Ligand SMILES: Nc1ncnc2c1ncn2[C@@H]1O[C@H](COP(=O)(O)OP(=O)(O)OP(=O)(O)O)[C@@H](O)[C@H]1O
């Protein structure tokens with residue numbers, strides 16, 4: 001790591017008061033954060049939150065309206081060529097040259113860099129060694145994403161940018177990609193990824209910035225974000241009763257130790273500080289209105305609950 005390049009305290013990315021306007025629309029509205037060397041940092045937020053805009057400003061693809069951003073010590077508006085040598089970029093969707101095989105694509109990418117890595121070795125790292133002679137349009141979605149990751153890693157970057165690396169992938173492919181991303185961190189590299197999957201952010205990221213409507217609403221480790229909710233569990237259930245109107249939200253809110261109660265038709269959700277108290281309160285209330293409780297589930301709180309409590313809406317509406 002070239003320490004003289006770091007602006008402060010080992011930050012590989014430093015963003016201050018970043019604003020991006022598209023015409024009159026403000027897509028990024030005063031965002032500040034730092035990414036430390038060696039961490040996987042996540043931007044977690046729903047569609048349209050501004051994640052791609054932020055990551056593309058850091059990649060030098062878009063210009064900020066106001067504010068400052070430094071990557072590996074260089075200003076993104078002044079030194080994008082310097083930055084490009086040392087970052088790896090995977091865009092939200094990748095189009096490959098259709099008449100080159102997987103191996104030929106990596107050979108081409110590798111030739112762009114003086115320190116370009118061995119393409120065969122890269123294929124092995126992303127578990128595509130048996131696909132060397134296959135054209136990208138014949139690869140599965142997960143395999144294409146892994147090829148894109150290999151291309152992003154071909155210059156042995158200090159910092160890797162991944163925009164929604166696992167969107168559209170099946171669970172097996174997602175886990176495979178997570179493994180490759182974790183290996184990248186194990187080699188001392190830093191990663192910035194965007195995602196709208198709370199499980200991905202929770203599993204993979206050392207720290208997460210939760211972003212909504214162009215603003216960071218919380219930033220911390222997943223564990224601390226979840227602990228800050230101060231709830232024991234999230235209970236969901238369905239009430240079997242005559243009509244949804246017989247379920248009173250204020251009655252659910254009045255159940256002891258309830259942090260938040262929600263109702264949607266016959267379905268209810270309670271965030272509680274005490275799972276046992278919540279259940280006995282729910283049963284009592286069901287008795288009171290002559291309802292039966294069905295399909296009750298108890299879940300440990302997740303980043304989804306954090307998002308809900310901070311913004312009042314679900315991560316995926
Ligand atoms: N070139 C553009 N011109 C006008 N508006 C844009 C442009 N690019 C993005 N936007 C708007 O800015 C907002 C943020 O877009 P952005 O792509 O950064 O969101 P995102 O968080 O990456 O969303 P997703 O999860 O869907 O990828 C959206 O409302 C989008 O419509």
Ligand SMILES: [Mg+2]
Pocket residue numbers: 051052053092163164
């Ligand atoms: Mg996006």
